[in-house]
Each structure stands twice: as structure tokens, then as C-alpha cells.
Amino acid sequence: MTCSSTSTDCLLELYEEKLELEDYQSGVPRWCTGCGDNAILTAIQRLCRDENLRPEKTVFVSGIGCSSRFPHYMKTYGFHGIHGRALPVAEGVRLARPDLTVFVNTGDGDCCSIGAAHWIHAIRYNMNLTVFLHDNQIYGLTKKQASPTSPIGTKSNTTPRGSYLEALNPLTVTLGIANASFVAQAVDWIPESLYDIVKAAHHHKGLSFVRILQRCPEWLPKLHESDMQEPDSVQLLHHENSLQISPSLARIYKNQLRHDPLDMNRAREIASSTDVVPVGILYQNRDIPCYEDIRKLDILRTNETVRKGFEAELDKYAV
Amino acid sequence: MSSPKPMKKAGKTAANLGNPGNSGLTVLKEHIVEIISDSGEGAQRCGQSLGSIAARMGNGIWTTEIIPAEIRPPARSVAGASGNRIRMGSSYITNGGDQTDLVVAFNEQVLLGRVRAGELKPDCIILLESMWRKHTDINISMAYIQTHDRLVEAGYTVREIPMEQQCQLITPDAKRGKNMFALGMLCYLYSFDLQMARDQIALTFGKKAQSIIDSNVVLLDAGYKWAEGNLDFRYSIPATPATLPQIATNGNTALALGVMASGMELCAMYPITPATSASHYLSDVFEKVGGMVHQAEDEIAACAFAIGASYASKCTVTITSGPGYSLKQEAIGLAVMAEIPLVVVNVQRGGPSTGQPTKAEQGDLLTTIYGSHGDAPKVVMAPATIEDCFYSMITARKIAESFNTVVVVLTDASLATSQQPFARPEFNEAWLAPPIDQSAVPEGAKPYDWDATTGIARRFIPGQPGGMHTVTGLAHDRQSHVAYDPEINHEGLRARSLKIAALQKTLLPPEVFGDPEGDLLVLGWGSTKGAIEEAVESLRAEGKKVASVNLRFLQPMQPGIKEIMQRFRKVMTIETNWSDSMEDEIIDETNRRYSALAILLRSRYLVNVDCWTEVKGQPIKPSTIRNVLLAQMEK
Numbered sequence: 001m002t003c004s005s006t007s008t009d010c011l012l013e014l015y016e017e018k019l020e021l022e023d024y025q026s027g028v029p030r031w032c033t034g035c036g037d038n039a040i041l042t043a044i045q046r047l048c049r050d051e052n053l054r055p056e057k058t059v060f061v062s063g064i065g066c067s068s069r070f071p072h073y074m075k076t077y078g079f080h081g082i083h084g085r086a087l088p089v090a091e092g093v094r095l096a097r098p099d100l101t102v103f104v105n106t107g108d109g110d111c112c113s114i115g116a117a118h119w120i121h122a123i124r125y126n127m128n129l130t131v132f133l134h135d136n137q138i139y140g141l142t143k144k145q146a147s148p149t150s151p152i153g154t155k156s157n158t159t160p161r162g163s164y165l166e167a168l169n170p171l172t173v174t175l176g177i178a179n180a181s182f183v184a185q186a187v188d189w190i191p192e193s194l195y196d197i198v199k200a201a202h203h204h205k206g207l208s209f210v211r212i213l214q215r216c217p218e219w220l221p222k223l224h225e226s227d228m229q230e231p232d233s234v235q236l237l238h239h240e241n242s243l244q245i246s247p248s249l250a251r252i253y254k255n256q257l258r259h260d261p262l263d264m265n266r267a268r269e270i271a272s273s274t275d276v277v278p279v280g281i282l283y284q285n286r287d288i289p290c291y292e293d294i295r296k297l298d299i300l301r302t303n304e305t306v307r308k309g310f311e312a313e314l315d316k317y318a319v
Numbered sequence: 320m321s322s323p324k325p326m327k328k329a330g331k332t333a334a335n336l337g338n339p340g341n342s343g344l345t346v347l348k349e350h351i352v353e354i355i356s357d358s359g360e361g362a363q364r365c366g367q368s369l370g371s372i373a374a375r376m377g378n379g380i381w382t383t384e385i386i387p388a389e390i391r392p393p394a395r396s397v398a399g400a401s402g403n404r405i406r407m408g409s410s411y412i413t414n415g416g417d418q419t420d421l422v423v424a425f426n427e428q429v430l431l432g433r434v435r436a437g438e439l440k441p442d443c444i445i446l447l448e449s450m451w452r453k454h455t456d457i458n459i460s461m462a463y464i465q466t467h468d469r470l471v472e473a474g475y476t477v478r479e480i481p482m483e484q485q486c487q488l489i490t491p492d493a494k495r496g497k498n499m500f501a502l503g504m505l506c507y508l509y510s511f512d513l514q515m516a517r518d519q520i521a522l523t524f525g526k527k528a529q530s531i532i533d534s535n536v537v538l539l540d541a542g543y544k545w546a547e548g549n550l551d552f553r554y555s556i557p558a559t560p561a562t563l564p565q566i567a568t569n570g571n572t573a574l575a576l577g578v579m580a581s582g583m584e585l586c587a588m589y590p591i592t593p594a595t596s597a598s599h600y601l602s603d604v605f606e607k608v609g610g611m612v613h614q615a616e617d618e619i620a621a622c623a624f625a626i627g628a629s630y631a632s633k634c635t636v637t638i639t640s641g642p643g644y645s646l647k648q649e650a651i652g653l654a655v656m657a658e659i660p661l662v663v664v665n666v667q668r669g670g671p672s673t674g675q676p677t678k679a680e681q682g683d684l685l686t687t688i689y690g691s692h693g694d695a696p697k698v699v700m701a702p703a704t705i706e707d708c709f710y711s712m713i714t715a716r717k718i719a720e721s722f723n724t725v726v727v728v729l730t731d732a733s734l735a736t737s738q739q740p741f742a743r744p745e746f747n748e749a750w751l752a753p754p755i756d757q758s759a760v761p762e763g764a765k766p767y768d769w770d771a772t773t774g775i776a777r778r779f780i781p782g783q784p785g786g787m788h789t790v791t792g793l794a795h796d797r798q799s800h801v802a803y804d805p806e807i808n809h810e811g812l813r814a815r816s817l818k819i820a821a822l823q824k825t826l827l828p829p830e831v832f833g834d835p836e837g838d839l840l841v842l843g844w845g846s847t848k849g850a851i852e853e854a855v856e857s858l859r860a861e862g863k864k865v866a867s868v869n870l871r872f873l874q875p876m877q878p879g880i881k882e883i884m885q886r887f888r889k890v891m892t893i894e895t896n897w898s899d900s901m902e903d904e905i906i907d908e909t910n911r912r913y914s915a916l917a918i919l920l921r922s923r924y925l926v927n928v929d930c931w932t933e934v935k936g937q938p939i940k941p942s943t944i945r946n947v948l949l950a951q952m953e954k
Binding site: 077081089091094100117118295297308310316 | 371374375522525564565566567568572576579580584585587604606607608609610611613615616617619620621623624625626627628629630631632633635649650653740743744746748751781782783784785786787788789790791792793800801
């Protein structure tokens with residue numbers, strides 16, 4: 001399709017210039033002090049530098065919300081769209097331009113509430129996108145309303161006596177959708193593992209879905225306090241076919257679980273944990289085809305192929 | 320089974336059948352034919368084929384689909400008529416015309432529906448499937464006989480035709496083959512070349528096996544032969560073959576062909592009646608030219624997907640109808656704000672809400688121009704003919720990319736499903752889009768460097784070194800930085816609005832059909848063009864000083880419209896959307912809701928533009944318009 005006439009892959013190899021962190025930084029983030037978005041931004045800027053991603057060949061697509069300000073702080077191409085629609089915009093970019101690296105930054109309101117339909121279908125399309133769900137379990141930009149991932153009982157401006165419903169679990173939902181190919185969870189307060197997970201997600205071909213539990217010091221300052229103070233409440237997942245835990249990390253986080261990321265049933269059990277916060281890759285299957293590959297055309301689009309195809313159609317309607 | 324009934328049996332023949340000579344042949348200027356059946360009996364295919372054959376003969380045609388609202392309405396139901404209506408003439412035909420002259424009905428109940436809708440001429444000839452007369456179910460046979468007799472009493476010329484019985488001699492599945500038998504019969508009746516009809520069938524069933532083509536041709540031949548041996552009347556509509564090669568398609572097919580030829584490479588859509596057939600056809604053929612149809616999970620996703628693809632590459636199209644168009648509003652506003660080229664097709668249907676999905680209406684004009692929140696200026700075009708549907712896609716893509724804006728193309732259910740021949744387009748490479756710009760952006764260039772006069776800015780496309788920026792739906796400055804500064808917000812609004820004016824400066828005044836000045840000017844837009852012009856022409860032939868204008872651009876409007884209006888004593892619009900009637904007791908000038916185009920013309924040009932509208936889900940008939948114009952002149 002579109003890609004066939006805009007192939008620029010060959011240019012990639014010509015670059016040898018090594019870029020620094022500041023080459024990916026743009027503006028001063030206007031997030032609150034202590035906001036988990038800052039940690040995510042740092043991890044992703046590091047990833048861009050380490051992977052030597054060309055800024056002009058990289059696009060960050062977001063929706064609306066605190067986290068969706070993300071593209072403004074990257075010196076790459078960015079698309080700060082409308083509430084809930086980051087995924088379909090990113091899919092359009094991906095389909096039209098296989099030569100670009102496309103990231104999606106979306107929040108718990110953006111992805112799991114107003115854009116939930118797109119979330120389900122994005123997983124099913126399994127396009128080569130890296131999706132970060134910045135999950136602070138609250139609406140921040142609109143000043144504290146309960147989100148679908150807010151724990152039941154969360155007091156907010158729309159639920160002053162506590163939220164009424166059980167929280168939606170983005171991991172179990174994603175793992176229940178056909179064609180899920182990469183599902184991971186990270187937490188903003190363990191930068192090393194956050195980076196490792198972001199990197200693995202970037203290297204996965206297909207839609208990598210990373211839920212990042214992030215702190216909102218403004219509206220839910222105590223939500224992850226105990227998790228941070230008690231390292232054993234975090235359970236690090238590791239496997240020889242997946243992420244390994246570094247010795248320094250292992251010294252602090254002793255609650256570890258060997259988990260084969262191809263084991264879907266076990267992944268669903270882990271995703272459902274309520275007593276610990278699993279961190280790592282829950283599921284990864286490299287064999288699930290990407291929508292853009294399934295739909296890839298054999299023909300090279302030229303003016304001549306268009307003319308021929310068009311004339312053949314006109315012949316059918318000739319009178 | 321009984322042998323075919325003698326044909327000179329019932330009804331008054333002379334008035335309707337003309338004065339046939341020895342051969343029974345009557346020469347006509349034009350005729351309107353309907354083929355109706357239960358849904359799924361193939362009357363639509365029969366009608367479309369008849370239209371194509373007539374067009375091949377060199378006749379002017381306009382075919383109109385008769386569509387029940389449900390996929391499978393109950394058999395033999397009054398509301399279940401499915402079929403096609405073909406207006407055939409010696410010269411170019413621009414609309415569906417008035418009432419039907421001859422109808423082929425596969426049962427009497429679907430026929431009743433058409434009679435009650437007032438679609439048949441008082442002395443219409445009815446060729447009625449006779450199998451029901453001796454049906455084993457007494458209720459069915461009684462219903463048939465009663466209806467038959469009442470129609471005869473009412474003055475219709477009813478001919479009972481043993482179609483089922485004749486088809487059974489040829490095929491075990493007579494119910495499915497009857498449409499080709501009827502086609503053969505009609506080919507005889509209208510003196511069409513049988514070989515040409517055979518060729519048309521081969522083309523229609525081109526994808527199917529030769530055996531299927533052959534069995535259809537056998538039925539066609541049988542229908543032709545049966546009519547030859549049993550019917551005592553026959554027509555001829557002398558044709559003036561076109562000098563240029565012609566194609567005949569419906570509006571949705573023309574749209575899809577236009578997308579193919581426009582340089583667009585992606586259509587993102589969600590199924591909705593009556594737009595979907597354009598995407599069906601495109602899904603079938605687009606990949607042959609390196610294009611793709613993406614069926615998104617919903618209307619919003621389809622629009623957002625198209626915007627994402629447009630943003631990163633070439634202009635993309637999304638095709639929808641009213642309810643889907645409403646759902647896309649926020650995303651359309653984003654494309655306007657971020658200045659991303661986008662073509663949106665709205666094949667209008669009856670509204671509001673679910674309204675009348677299969678019926679024609681022009682109810683979305685104001686929501687198209689003013690839709691989306693805030694000031695979201697976009698270009699709005701309205702094709703008036705099937706041929707326009709084709710070329711509008713090429714024009715829309717060019718405008719969208721030249722002005723980095725949204726172009727909405729408004730067609731309607733009538734154009735979508737009507738067939739008309741037009742000059743075969745000659746492919747032009749200039750229709751296609753240039754390769755996307757991947758060159759380095761010059762130092763210091765800004766992503767929204769709005770031109771002071773035209774508001775146009777060069778768009779930076781991902782992949783262009785040095786052009787990195789984040790597009791946003793938030794108010795932004797020339798750098799695309801989020802800006803709440805009141806002056807910057809004003810600057811952006813001004814630039815986006817100026818682009819519409821800049822386009823207007825490139826447009827020509829609309830053509831006036833009829834006298835350049837006179838008593839009454841009728842303005843219309845979209846599919847009503849043909850019927851309005853036919854009414855105007857008939858009044859002009861009587862010496863009336865009437866003229867009409869069809870507006871292809873609704874936003875911006877073409878220059879010179881006020882000057883044209885000022886040359887007429889009275890000005891009015893005719894549209895298929897709602898307007899209050901001054902005859903209603905509580906309606907007066909202070910509360911009357913005018914039709915969409917009348918509102919636009921009145922507010923823009925301060926001219927006293929009256930309006931007359933009809934919202935019956937059907938195209939307005941030329942005779943209706945003629946009466947309205949006469950009344951308006953006498954007011």
C-alpha cells in the first residue's frame with residue numbers, strides 16, 4: 001500500500017552519527033514534581049539514545065491527559081491528538097510508513113475508558129507499535145476524577161464517598177484479547193527494570209503493551225507508598241527467554257519469579273495477582289503476525305500500475 | 320400447466336400502447352421501466368443490466384434502485400419491493416424522471432407497494448407474474464386475483480406473464496432465473512440488440528464460471544423469444560450513440576474509481592448504509608493499484624486512522640454516511656486544527672438519528688460546514704452527477720493537499736445508487752499525488768509558517784530531517800508549540816480561515832442554466848441538478864423566464880453568485896432537506912426554519928431567497944419542481 005511508493009529504509013544505514021540524550025529532549029516537562037511521567041520520559045529518552053533512533057524517523061503518538069503531553073518533550077516527530085484516539089492515529093502512521101518507529105503514550109483514562117474500543121482492536125491488529133500505558137489510576141489533568149483503574153473506594157471529585165466499582169485490570173484484559181503478543185508491567189520507581197522492559201518492548205515486533213504503574217503525587221500520593229517501602233511487594237519476573245535480573249536489583253528485590261513468557265495461562269494468573277505487583281514480561285509471543293504484514297501487497301505501486309488497474313476497471317463498465 | 324394466456328385480454332390498450340402499426344411497434348422519446356420483486360429475486364440485477372444494455376444501444380439512461388429497508392423483508396409484502404427503475408431516452412438523461420410507464424412485477428404485493436406510493440402512471444402497463452393465480456394457498460391466489468382485478472378496474476393495462484412456468488422449462492431453479500427471462504422480454508419489448516444483451520451478461524457475470532454465464536444467456540434468449548411470440552406490442556427509443564467512449568456506473572462506484580485515480584492510497588472506513596458499497600467495490604479493486612481499504616473498529620477510529628496515515632504520508636480518504644459523519648466530528652476538527660489533509664465522503668441518507676438509511680436526503684449541509692466545535696473551516700463540495708462523483712475525488716485530494724485542510728464531499732443515497740453513462744475518463748498521471756517530501760527541512764523553517772495572505776503553510780512530514788515537531792489539537796504557534804497567548808490563537812484561526820478564502824479566489828463563477836436574467840432563479844446543490852434543469856427547460860420552452868444554478872462548492876462558495884441572483888426578480892432554492900412551510904398556522908417570517916442552502920445564501924448575500932423542499936426519501940421529480948416553480952412565479 002502506501003509504503004510501496006515511499007520506501008526510505010535504505011537511508012537508515014547511512015547514518016553513523018551518534019546522538020546524545022539532549023538530542024532527544026525538547027522543552028521542560030510541565031509535569032508535577034515526583035510525577036511518574038518524568039521517570040518514563042527519562043527511560044524512553046535513554047532508549048532512543050542507546051538504540052540510536054533517528055529523531056526524524058521516530059514518531060510519538062498520544063491522546064489527551066497528563067501523560068499525553070509526552071510527545072512535546074521529545075525532539076522527534078510527535079502527534080498529540082484527541083482523547084482516546086492515540087491508537088488508531090498511530091495505526092494509520094504505522095500502516096502508511098513501515099520505515100518509521102512508532103511509540104504510543106496513553107493514560108488509563110485515554111486507553112481504558114474513552115478509547116477502550118481502540119485498545120481492544122489495537123491488540124487484535126498487532127501492528128508493530130510500542131504502547132506505554134501510563135497508569136496513575138486517576139484522572140490528573142482534569143483534577144482528580146476516578147478512572148477505570150482506580151482502586152474501589154478511591155475518593156475523588158466525582159466519587160467523594162469513594163469509587164463504586166472494582167478496578168479494571170489492564171493486564172488481564174489485554175491478555176484476554178486475540179493476538180496479544182507482548183504484555184508487560186513496569187513501575188516508575190524501579191528505573192532499571194523500567195528501562196529493561198521498555199527496551200524489550202521496543203525490540204518486540206508486534207504491538208508491545210507496557211502498563212506502567214506510575215505515581216501521582218498530586219492526587220493519589222499514598223497509592224504506591226507501601227509498595228515502594230516494602231520491596232517484597234514487587235515480584236520481579238525473569239526467565240532465560242525473557243528478562244534477567246541484575247545482581248544489584250536482585251539484592252533489593254528478593255521476591256522473584258521464574259516465568260516463561262510463552263505460558264499464557266500462567267501469565268493470566270500472574271496478571272491477576274492482588275497480593276504482589278508483578279514486574280516484567282508477562283507474555284511474549286513472537287509468532288503472531290502483524291496486520292501491516294498480513295496486508296502487505298506484492299505489487300510495487302507506480303503510475304503505470306495505477307493506470308493499468310484503472311483502465312481494466314473502466315473496461316468493466318464500458319457501454 | 321396452462322398455456323400462456325392470450326395477450327389481448329384486459330385493460331385499455333390504445334391510449335397507453337400508442338398507435339402501433341402492423342408490427343405493433345411504437346416509437347418513443349423516452350420511457351420509464353421498473354422491475355420489482357421480493358428481495359433476493361434478482362430484480363436489481365435485471366434492472367441494472369437493462370440500463371447498461373440501453374446505454375450500450377446509445378440511449379440516455381438513469382437507473383434508480385428500489386430498496387426495501389430490511390435485508391430480507393417477508394416474501395410478497397407490500398413494503399418489500401426490491402428492484403430497479405430505468406429511465407431510458409433518445410437523448411441524455413439527467414435524473415430519474417416522473418412516473419413509471421411500464422413495470423415488470425414478480426408478484427402483485429410488491430406491485431401494490433409501488434401503486435400506493437404513487438410511482439406508476441395512471442395508465443401504466445403492468446407485466447405481472449401469473450403463477451400466483453393458481454397457487455395452492457387459497458389466500459395467495461385470492462389476493463392475487465383481487466389485486467389483479469382492482470388494478471384492471473383502476474385503468475392499468477395488466478398483462479399476466481407465465482414467467483415462472485416458462486423458466487421451469489429451462490432451469491430447475493426458476494425463481495432465481497426469472498430475472499434474466501424478464502430481461503430478455505424487456506430487450507425484445509424495447510427492440511434492443513439481443514447479442515448486445517448477451518455480451519452484457521457475459522460482462523456482468525465475468526467473474527463467474529462460463530456455465531453460469533451460459534445458463535443466464537439461455538434464460539435471456541428464452542425471455543426474448545417468448546415475448547416475440549406472445550406480445551403484440553413493441554417499442555423503439557431511437558438512440559443517438561455518443562461520439563466518445565462511455566462508461567456507466569452508479570455514484571458509489573464512480574467515487575471508488577475516483578479514489579483509485581486520485582492518488583490516494585488508503586481508505587479507512589466503517590460499514591454504513593448507503594456509503595458502504597463504495598468501500599465494497601474499492602476493497603475488491605484498490606489493491607490492484609497498490610491501495611488498501613482498512614475497515615476500522617468504528618467510525619471514529621476510521622477517521623483517526625485516516626488522519627494518522629495522512630499525517631505521515633499522502634492524503635487519505637474516509638467514506639461514511641450521516642451517523643458516522645457525526646461520530647467523526649471531533650477527529651475532523653483535529654485535522655482542521657493540525658492542518659492535515661483529509662478527504663471525507665458523506666453519502667447522505669435520511670436523518671436525524673438512524674433516520675432512513677436507504678433513502679436520499681440533503682440534510683447534512685449545515686452540519687458539514689459548521690460541524691465540529693469551535694471554528695473549524697473546511698472545504699465542502701457536492702457532486703451533482705455520477706460523473707462528478709468520479710472527478711470530485713481527484714479535485715478533493717488536490718485541494719486537501721494544496722491547502723492542508725479537510726475536504727468533505729457530500730453525495731447522497733440517490734447519487735450513490737443511480738446509474739448514468741458518462742464519457743470514459745482518460746487517465747491522467749497529473750491526477751496522482753507526488754511522492755511525499757522526505758527532503759531535509761531548511762534551517763529555521765517552521766512547521767506552521769502561515770503565509771500572511773493565504774494562510775497556507777508548508778507541511779513537514781515525518782522522515783524529513785530537521786522538521787521534527789509535535790502536531791497538536793491544542794492552540795499552537797508557528798513552531799507548533801502549545802500556546803495560550805491570545806494573539807497566537809488569533810493568528811492560527813486567521814490562517815486556517817484564510818485558506819478557505821484563498822481557495823475561493825481560484826474558483827470560477829457557477830454556470831447559469833437558462834436565461835442570464837429573468838423572473839425566477841432556482842439554486843440547488845448536489846443530486847437535484849438534473850431534475851431542476853429538466854423542470855427549468857420545460858418552462859423555458861413555454862417562454863417562461865426561469866433559470867437555475869447548481870453549486871458545486873458550498874464552502875467556499877464560488878464567486879459571482881450575488882450578481883447572478885440580482886439579475887432575477889425572485890430567487891429560491893429547491894432542496895431535499897427540511898424547511899418550514901409558510902402555510903403552517905404558526906409559521907411566519909420570525910420563526911420559519913429555512914432550508915440549508917437558503918440559510919447560507921440569505922446570510923451571506925443578504926438576498927431574499929425563498930425555499931421549497933421535500934423530504935420524502937426520494938429524489939424530487941421534475942414535474943413536482945415544475946409545479947413549484949410555476950406557483951412561485953405566480954406568487
